[in-house]
Amino acid sequence: MAKPEAISEEFKAYTVKDAPPTVYYIPDFITEAEEEYLLQQVHKAPKPKWTQLSGRRLQNWGGLPHPKGMIAEKLPEWLMSYTEKISGLGAFAGKSANHVLVNEYKPEEGIMPHEDGPLYHPTVTTITLGSHTLLDFYRPVDQTQNEVPQTEESRYVLSLLLRRRSLLILQDEMYKRYLHGISGIAVDTLSERVVNLSLAGGQVGETLSRGTRVSLTIRHVPKVCRANLLLARK
Numbered sequence: 001m002a003k004p005e006a007i008s009e010e011f012k013a014y015t016v017k018d019a020p021p022t023v024y025y026i027p028d029f030i031t032e033a034e035e036e037y038l039l040q041q042v043h044k045a046p047k048p049k050w051t052q053l054s055g056r057r058l059q060n061w062g063g064l065p066h067p068k069g070m071i072a073e074k075l076p077e078w079l080m081s082y083t084e085k086i087s088g089l090g091a092f093a094g095k096s097a098n099h100v101l102v103n104e105y106k107p108e109e110g111i112m113p114h115e116d117g118p119l120y121h122p123t124v125t126t127i128t129l130g131s132h133t134l135l136d137f138y139r140p141v142d143q144t145q146n147e148v149p150q151t152e153e154s155r156y157v158l159s160l161l162l163r164r165r166s167l168l169i170l171q172d173e174m175y176k177r178y179l180h181g182i183s184g185i186a187v188d189t190l191s192e193r194v195v196n197l198s199l200a201g202g203q204v205g206e207t208l209s210r211g212t213r214v215s216l217t218i219r220h221v222p223k224v225c226r227a228n229l230l231l232a233r234k
């Protein structure tokens with residue numbers, strides 16, 4: 001079935017207005033039972049499916065994105081129902097998500113500020129399981145000025161509170177211009193720089209202890225290699 005080219009009207013109510021374009025934050029996108037089911041599936045994966053990195057471990061599903069084209073692998077059923085649901089909202093401009101990264105962070109783990117880059121359609125959608133986190137955004141280093149040292153602190157712009165069971169959709173400037181990261185701490189303090197508190201719930205000054213968070217980062221890789229499919233048919 002054809003997917004819509006833009007986010008459906010009912011989701012526009014979930015736009016985070018105090019962030020640059022475009023952020024949608026949808027609380028309780030999945031139920032507690034679905035969260036439980038997804039965590040079970042993640043933990044059922046065979047051990048070699050995990051890659052241990054410093055500060056997190058991850059599973060890659062759908063193939064490895066590559067400048068020459070990803071050799072696509074079929075997503076497992078348990079992920080397909082969610083990739084289809086999110087694609088059906090119009091998150092990927094009429095295309096279907098074909099790639100999922102599963103990241104697991106213990107308290108005090110995180111991910112350095114980075115850009116997701118050109119191998120993906122410029123939209124990232126994230127389901128959060130097990131625990132909240134704060135996703136922090138940074139301006140890129142300004143190459144045109146070298147008078148004032150540019151620290152992570154001086155480049156920090158805002159944060160989003162990602163509650164368990166929520167869906168985050170990032171597009172446009174928020175995907176293309178800003179970097180995102182998660183600091184390696186165990187307790188988050190909500191500040192006025194957390195710009196989605198009205199949608200996520202929470203008070204400035206409140207502290208939240210992190211548990212183990214599993215995120216499903218769901219994306220569309222436009223450049224896919226067909227070679228393996230041709231070989232498979234012979």
Ligand SMILES: O=C(O)CCC(=O)C(=O)O
Binds near residue numbers: 101116180217
């Ligand atoms: O866990 C997250 O929500 C962020 C993951 C991420 O930025 C990535 O895998 O590129």
Ligand SMILES: [Fe+2]
Binds near residue numbers: 114115116180
């Ligand atoms: Fe990322």
